Amino acid sequence: MSEKVLMKGNEAIAEAAIRAGCRHYFGYPITPQTELAAYMAKRMPKIGGCFLQAESEIAAINMVYGVAATGKRVMTSSSSPGVSLKQEGISYIAGSDLPALIVNVQRGGPGLGGIQPSQSDYFQATKGGGHGDYHLIVLTPASVQEMADLTGLAFELADKYRMPAMLLADGTMGQMMEPVELPETEPEFVDKPWALTGTGMKREHNIVNSLYLVPEELERTNLERFERYKLIEEKEARWESFMTEDADVCVVAFGIAARVSKNAVVEARKLGIKAGLIRPITVWPFPKKPIAEAAKTCKAFVSVELSMGQMIDDINLAIGCSRPVSLCSRVGGMIPSPEEVLESIKKAAGGNE
Amino acid sequence: MVVFERPKSLAKVPMHYCPGCTHGIIHRLVAQAIDELGIEGSAIGVAPVGCAVMAYNYFTCDMIEAAHGRAPAVATGLKRSDPSKIVFTYQGDGDLASIGMAETVHAATRNENITVIFVNNAIYGMTGGQMAPTSLPGQVTQTSPYGRDVSTAGYPIKVSEMLSALDGPEFIARVAVNNVKNVKNAQKIIKKAFENQVNNKGFSLVEVVSSCPTNWGKTPSDALKWVEENMIPYYPLGIYKDKSAQKEGE
Amino acid sequence: MTTQILIAGFGGQGVLFAGKFLAYKGLMENKQLSWLPSYGPEMRGGTANCSVIISDEPVGSPIVSKPDVLIVMNLPSLDKYEKDVVPGGKIFVDSTLIERKVERTDVDVYYIPATQLAIDIGAPTLANMIMTGKVIKETGVVSYDEIEKTLEKIISARKANLKDINFKALETGYNS
Numbered sequence: 001m002s003e004k005v006l007m008k009g010n011e012a013i014a015e016a017a018i019r020a021g022c023r024h025y026f027g028y029p030i031t032p033q034t035e036l037a038a039y040m041a042k043r044m045p046k047i048g049g050c051f052l053q054a055e056s057e058i059a060a061i062n063m064v065y066g067v068a069a070t071g072k073r074v075m076t077s078s079s080s081p082g083v084s085l086k087q088e089g090i091s092y093i094a095g096s097d098l099p100a101l102i103v104n105v106q107r108g109g110p111g112l113g114g115i116q117p118s119q120s121d122y123f124q125a126t127k128g129g130g131h132g133d134y135h136l137i138v139l140t141p142a143s144v145q146e147m148a149d150l151t152g153l154a155f156e157l158a159d160k161y162r163m164p165a166m167l168l169a170d171g172t173m174g175q176m177m178e179p180v181e182l183p184e185t186e187p188e189f190v191d192k193p194w195a196l197t198g199t200g201m202k203r204e205h206n207i208v209n210s211l212y213l214v215p216e217e218l219e220r221t222n223l224e225r226f227e228r229y230k231l232i233e234e235k236e237a238r239w240e241s242f243m244t245e246d247a248d249v250c251v252v253a254f255g256i257a258a259r260v261s262k263n264a265v266v267e268a269r270k271l272g273i274k275a276g277l278i279r280p281i282t283v284w285p286f287p288k289k290p291i292a293e294a295a296k297t298c299k300a301f302v303s304v305e306l307s308m309g310q311m312i313d314d315i316n317l318a319i320g321c322s323r324p325v326s327l328c329s330r331v332g333g334m335i336p337s338p339e340e341v342l343e344s345i346k347k348a349a350g351g352n353e
Numbered sequence: 354m355v356v357f358e359r360p361k362s363l364a365k366v367p368m369h370y371c372p373g374c375t376h377g378i379i380h381r382l383v384a385q386a387i388d389e390l391g392i393e394g395s396a397i398g399v400a401p402v403g404c405a406v407m408a409y410n411y412f413t414c415d416m417i418e419a420a421h422g423r424a425p426a427v428a429t430g431l432k433r434s435d436p437s438k439i440v441f442t443y444q445g446d447g448d449l450a451s452i453g454m455a456e457t458v459h460a461a462t463r464n465e466n467i468t469v470i471f472v473n474n475a476i477y478g479m480t481g482g483q484m485a486p487t488s489l490p491g492q493v494t495q496t497s498p499y500g501r502d503v504s505t506a507g508y509p510i511k512v513s514e515m516l517s518a519l520d521g522p523e524f525i526a527r528v529a530v531n532n533v534k535n536v537k538n539a540q541k542i543i544k545k546a547f548e549n550q551v552n553n554k555g556f557s558l559v560e561v562v563s564s565c566p567t568n569w570g571k572t573p574s575d576a577l578k579w580v581e582e583n584m585i586p587y588y589p590l591g592i593y594k595d596k597s598a599q600k601e602g603e
Numbered sequence: 604m605t606t607q608i609l610i611a612g613f614g615g616q617g618v619l620f621a622g623k624f625l626a627y628k629g630l631m632e633n634k635q636l637s638w639l640p641s642y643g644p645e646m647r648g649g650t651a652n653c654s655v656i657i658s659d660e661p662v663g664s665p666i667v668s669k670p671d672v673l674i675v676m677n678l679p680s681l682d683k684y685e686k687d688v689v690p691g692g693k694i695f696v697d698s699t700l701i702e703r704k705v706e707r708t709d710v711d712v713y714y715i716p717a718t719q720l721a722i723d724i725g726a727p728t729l730a731n732m733i734m735t736g737k738v739i740k741e742t743g744v745v746s747y748d749e750i751e752k753t754l755e756k757i758i759s760a761r762k763a764n765l766k767d768i769n770f771k772a773l774e775t776g777y778n779s
Contacts (some may be wrong), residue, residue, distance in 0.1 A: 065423075176639040211407070
């Protein structure tokens with residue numbers, strides 16, 4: 001076992017990415033993810049990697065597209081307004097079936113918004129974000145340890161399914177320090193015969209492209225992609241269940257909201273309310289199964305979010321609107337307190353009896 | 354004796370370009386440079402959005418299609434991933450000098466070791482003839498139906514002059530393909546722009562003054578005449594920056 | 604046991620560093636912990652605060668809204684957070700900079716003239732570590748043993764000359 005070190009979440013992502021074999025990072029400064037870029041700027045030149053501060057987020061994501069096309073592990077990071085700028089490039093990466101990692105350390109919006117934590121990019125991250133039909137694999141860390149672990153996993157899944165993955169964190173996760181155990185194992189790389197490595201005069205040329213002027217062809221690529229998405233939805237949903245077995249009230253929350261909710265669930269149990277928590281670790285694919293399962297026995301759900309209510313739609317879809325789902329949320333950089341979540345749990349427990 | 358043949362780096366497929374369009378010539382010159390330098394196996398090309406959008410089908414080396422204007426950023430990624438590869442972009446005026454100006458200027462100022470082929474025909478061809486950043490004053494297009502009015506639409510951007518003011522780039526030149534003499538010179542200059550990359554010299558851009566008979570509403574030969582009489586006087590040909598030659602001369 | 608600590612003061616008073624020190628010490632004692640700073644422009648001269656949680660169990664929310672231990676290094680921080688401390692909690696006040704007394708009667712209060720003590724030992728910027736020394740003594744949230752090792756861990760090699768003076772500040776606080 002490796003030694004535990006104390007790290008900021010942003011730094012843990014950077015170090016984990018390097019350990020996952022990522023040697024190319026492109027970014028543009030924005031709060032609250034700057035530590036990630038700073039870490040890369042320091043480390044990359046020393047390990048023969050590439051750190052480049054691009055002229056814009058748009059340029060950065062297109063540099064990512066370029067490296068991804070060569071088959072190497074590559075990433076960019078930003079925060080909400082910057083991730084909006086990257087959407088065009090993300091759509092191209094998805095449309096060209098390339099693996100890459102995009103980190104969004106979310107802050108409040110819309111517009112320039114604020115710099116304090118938020119989860120209000122949920123729709124953007126899980127429903128596509130840019131133009132066209134596509135998905136990203138979206139992982140939502142709730143600790144500094146997960147910031148590191150899910151970074152490695154994101155690279156693996158992106159390679160496995162040939163698609164971009166996103167680490168959807170928030171300002172709190174980026175800024176907080178916790179003990180973290182970094183992976184010591186060598187990364188495993190998959191074969192990428194599609195990569196642009198030069199023909200070497202030994203093979204036909206490879207083309208990385210998302211343009212199909214014949215509609216039948218474009219339809220076919222979309223259908224194939226969604227076959228893959230179906231498989232991912234079946235196999236790659238991840239979540240943590242906490243005291244859900246006998247729960248009357250099931251809280252659903254991810255990231256920092258899940259940390260706060262856990263405290264509230266423990267308090268609720270002390271008051272005799274049977275509360276539980278399902279914490280999505282992936283929000284695309286959304287963990288529909290455990291939530292639908294919980295709906296069979298619990299009376300009500302509470303969606304705890306740092307948004308005006310975005311994930312709540314996915315909860316309603318997962319349970320076919322078979323149980324009431326209430327929203328407990330703070331926005332604009334505010335975070336609900338455990339007491340506020342507890343109040344919502346109490347209401348949900350009482351209102352349905 | 355074979356006196357004229359298709360360069361090996363040019364794919365044996367029909368091109369979609371309009372009759373009289375000079376893209377075909379410029380593609381050929383690029384392919385010829387790649388052949389002559391023996392870099393086909395290590396070359397990676399970046400196609401733009403614009404008339405040359407399907408250039409990825411026309412070159413036999415590895416190719417990637419970039420979003421509108423982003424080719425220099427994509428090329429940066431490709432080159433940084435493996436500096437031993439020869440990376441080039443092929444871009445039009447709307448792509449390079451309008452929507453992608455930031456990417457162009459910054460790749461140049463970083464002296465990114467890539468080759469940029471910039472085709473300037475003073476119009477948006479693919480979308481049907483709108484005003485380009487390089488459309489001439491008074492030029493009639495779909496979106497400047499009364500002629501480009503510089504008081505509201507501003508002046509054409511002289512890309513080669515502008516970029517050569519930067520300290521970064523290695524090589525900036527403007528050529529034309531409207532007659533045999535100019536084509537022969539363009540061939541030399543394009544080859545040099547690739548050679549510079551092979552020799553790790555840095556950012557090399559060749560602006561090719563080109564024609565668009567279809568959207569200019571001219572016959573191919575009148576279009577070439579228009580290049581001679583209107584385009585070249587506004588966009589003088591020549592080498593605007595050659596850092597290595599400068600050093601040798603010092 | 605879980606101890607929730609909130610440290611607050613002006614930016615530049617070393618509030619974040621004091622928290623980091625406690626967090627590192629906790630780490631070296633194999634405790635569970637989290638450290639969460641306020642961030643943004645306020646770090647430069649405005650108010651800064653940081654939440655530190657040190658526990659024997661996994662830490663839930665890293666945000667300290669009801670501190671067991673409040674360390675305040677300026678008056679606005681005392682005004683803002685005094686009411687939040689849990690009954691029976693502890694408040695540590697830099698009495699050089701904060702003239703008023705704590706109004707709450709259901710908490711233990713420690714007045715430390717930390718800024719003055721720091722000036723006295725020739726380290727005017729280390730009132731934070733004097734406060735930290737006192738906190739360790741009165742709360743036992745982390746042990747005072749091997750305190751130098753922790754300093755070695757968090758003070759970069761480039762600033763190694765600062766280790767001794769930090770140790771002195773901790774000691775001064777601990778013995779005050």
